[in-house]
Every structure is written in C-alpha cells, then in structure tokens.
Amino acid sequence: MNDNEHDYHDEAEEIRAETAAGAPELAEHDRVGELEKALEEANSKALYAAAEQQNTRRRLEKEMADAKTYASAGFARDMLAIKDNIERALAAVTDELRADQTAANFLAGIEATARELESVFARNGVERVASKGLPLDPHRHQAMIEIPSDEEPGTIIEEMQAGYVLKDRLLRPALVGVAKKP
Incomplete structure (x- = not known):
C-alpha cells in the first residue's frame, strides 16, 4: 500500500467513525433491522416446529387407530x-x-x-370376498386356473377357496378359476 492509498484508507475510517458518532440513529436502525430479521427467522422456525409436531401427532394417532383396528x-x-x-x-x-x-x-x-x-x-369385521360371477380383481382374487367357457374372459366361474377381508384390509385372497375363450 503506498502513502496515498494509506491516507485515503485512514480518511475513510475517520468519516465512518464521524458518521456513526454523528448519526447513532442509523446504527440503531441497522440493529433494529437485524433484530427484526432474527425475530422473523425465529418465528418461522417456531411455526415449522409446531407444524412438524402436529403432523407427528396425527401420524401417531393414525398408527394407533390402525393398530387397534387390525390387531x-x-x-x-x-x-x-x-x-x-x-x-x-x-x-x-x-x-x-x-x-x-x-x-x-x-x-x-x-x-x-x-x-x-x-x-x-x-x-x-371379517367378511367373505365376493367372487363368483365377478371380474377378476387382483387385489382380492388369485387366479389359479383358466377354464374354457362361454363367459366373458376374466370372469370368475369357480371359487376353490374363499377369500376374506378384515374391515378394508385383505386377510386372504380368494383362490379362483377364471373364464377363457374356448
């Protein structure tokens, strides 16, 4: 740094010091702005934490209800x-x-x-799964054989073992025979 630059740097420091001393409200305004920003961040984090807590509580309540229902x-x-x-x-x-x-x-x-x-x-709440005469539903039926028939292909024409649901949850799929073109 040469002497001119050094002098310029010293002058800038003096001006800053005089401005801060002569205008404390500007420094205070900057400090208030920083505090408001920090408060806004803290509020945002608190709201996020409260929402996360509420979501966790709801999830646990649902899990408890499901555990009770399907125990x-x-x-x-x-x-x-x-x-x-x-x-x-x-x-x-x-x-x-x-x-x-x-x-x-x-x-x-x-x-x-x-x-x-x-x-x-x-x-x-344990109910038999309807099957005979209905179209094959892979969520409730398990096709074991295809049987040549005049029925619409994919229609269940034979039930080998009944399927059951507990409330809305499948306990066991129905083992069925479905129609195919002869």
Missing part, C-alpha cells in the same frame, strides 16, 4: 383355516350319514359351531 388380523387369518376345515367336513357328509340319528346330532353340533364362527367373524 386381530393374525388371529383372524389363523381362524380361517379352522373355518375351512369345518366347511370341508360338512361338505363331505353324505345324505346317508345325515339320515342316521346319532350322526345327525353330531352334525348339528358341527353346523352350530360353523354358524357361531361366522357370527364371530361378522361381529369383528
């Missing part, structure tokens, strides 16, 4: 196997066996158990 899904899925076995047992009973009084009493007990199980499912 029995595993149990209901396990009970479906029992229901299937009861239905298979009843389907295998011949007319001859139904005519026998001892067997008829035994079958009446099994049928009552099947009705009670169906009633328990209904009270707890």
Whole structure:
C-alpha cells in the first residue's frame, strides 16, 4: 500500500467513525433491522416446529387407530383355516350319514359351531370376498386356473377357496378359476 492509498484508507475510517458518532440513529436502525430479521427467522422456525409436531401427532394417532383396528388380523387369518376345515367336513357328509340319528346330532353340533364362527367373524369385521360371477380383481382374487367357457374372459366361474377381508384390509385372497375363450 503506498502513502496515498494509506491516507485515503485512514480518511475513510475517520468519516465512518464521524458518521456513526454523528448519526447513532442509523446504527440503531441497522440493529433494529437485524433484530427484526432474527425475530422473523425465529418465528418461522417456531411455526415449522409446531407444524412438524402436529403432523407427528396425527401420524401417531393414525398408527394407533390402525393398530387397534387390525390387531386381530393374525388371529383372524389363523381362524380361517379352522373355518375351512369345518366347511370341508360338512361338505363331505353324505345324505346317508345325515339320515342316521346319532350322526345327525353330531352334525348339528358341527353346523352350530360353523354358524357361531361366522357370527364371530361378522361381529369383528371379517367378511367373505365376493367372487363368483365377478371380474377378476387382483387385489382380492388369485387366479389359479383358466377354464374354457362361454363367459366373458376374466370372469370368475369357480371359487376353490374363499377369500376374506378384515374391515378394508385383505386377510386372504380368494383362490379362483377364471373364464377363457374356448
């Protein structure tokens, strides 16, 4: 730095010092502006934190409600196997066996158990998935075979195993046979 530049630099410092001393309101105005900006940033951060907290609370409330609603899904899925076995047992009973009084009493007990199980499912929101005669819905049905038929291709014409939902959630898809062109 040469002497001229040095003198110029010193003069600029003196002017700044005089201006700050002579106009404290300007320095104060700058300070107020900085404080307002800092306050605005703090308010913005507080609003963001409050919104984030509210979103977290809502998400947790929904998760708790879902957990309560679908807590029995595993149990209901396990009970479906029992229901299937009861239905298979009843389907295998011949007319001859139904005519026998001892067997008829035994079958009446099994049928009552099947009705009670169906009633328990209904009270707890477990419903059978409609399938026969409907178009294949991959969210509710699982196509196992294609069967040549005069029906519209993709229409369910046979149900091999019933599907079930708990409220609106699929427990088990229906295993079905769908129509195809002959």
